[in-house]
Amino acid sequence: MAATHALFDLCAMPEYVGALRAEAQSALAESGGVWQYSTIKNLRQLDSFLKESQRVNQSTFLGFDRKVMSTIKLSDGTILPAGSLIMMPGGPMSGDQEYYKNPGSFDGRRFCSPAANLSDDTSKATGGMTQDYTGIEPGNLSWGNGRFTCPGRWYGAAMIKLILANVLIRYDISFPEGQTERPANTKYDTEVHPDFGAKVCFAKRGLD
Numbered sequence: 001m002a003a004t005h006a007l008f009d010l011c012a013m014p015e016y017v018g019a020l021r022a023e024a025q026s027a028l029a030e031s032g033g034v035w036q037y038s039t040i041k042n043l044r045q046l047d048s049f050l051k052e053s054q055r056v057n058q059s060t061f062l063g064f065d066r067k068v069m070s071t072i073k074l075s076d077g078t079i080l081p082a083g084s085l086i087m088m089p090g091g092p093m094s095g096d097q098e099y100y101k102n103p104g105s106f107d108g109r110r111f112c113s114p115a116a117n118l119s120d121d122t123s124k125a126t127g128g129m130t131q132d133y134t135g136i137e138p139g140n141l142s143w144g145n146g147r148f149t150c151p152g153r154w155y156g157a158a159m160i161k162l163i164l165a166n167v168l169i170r171y172d173i174s175f176p177e178g179q180t181e182r183p184a185n186t187k188y189d190t191e192v193h194p195d196f197g198a199k200v201c202f203a204k205r206g207l208d
Ligand code: HEM
Pocket: 002, 059, 063, 064, 065, 141, 142, 143, 144, 145, 146, 147, 148, 149, 150, 151, 152, 153, 155, 156, 157
């Protein structure tokens, strides 16, 4: 789903393609034409683009589902009784200006520009550091949070980056003629999916 969202975003915002493609080509050239984990780690702009695509296209409105095993009193006095089922509004949080500056606009370089596009508090919490795709900052529940944060995210992120980098190097991609905007996401219960019926055109590039 994350790779599909990113493909849709690249077709809708082709202005990002040049820099992301150049980054992938130079990272691959630096590692002698062979993809290695270190090559993938060097795709910092792709990290940011994917992270932003995931921020804007959260896979669910509600996440972090937990059962409260013993009664907890939160710092604001709220009591969560033992046995309660709780969820966090991950979708709305990712669009909240408490965590991100201009959350309504897509900025594929948001996480490349240290601190610039994070709220002051979020920036403080992350030390103003550039975040890689697997990074967690306040407001981001894409990979969960706490003890049960997704343990497969490094593997998942590496695969998604590898797919996207290869597509960028080998193909020109676009929506079918006449379509300029990405298709609306499909919402099912609390889930949000990319439109599985949408089409993306791949044109093989001449490679040197
Ligand atoms: C883009 C890809 C992926 C996304 C967005 C994703 C997201 C998530 C989220 C939101 C959770 C819940 C965390 C929480 O409750 O705090 C989770 C849990 C988990 N994920 Fe992923 N995941 C991805 C890929 C993967 C992959 C590739 C693997 C395995 C190779 C994996 C293995 C797991 C496991 C085992 C858990 C349960 C962890 C636990 O309960 O201790 N995930 N993931």
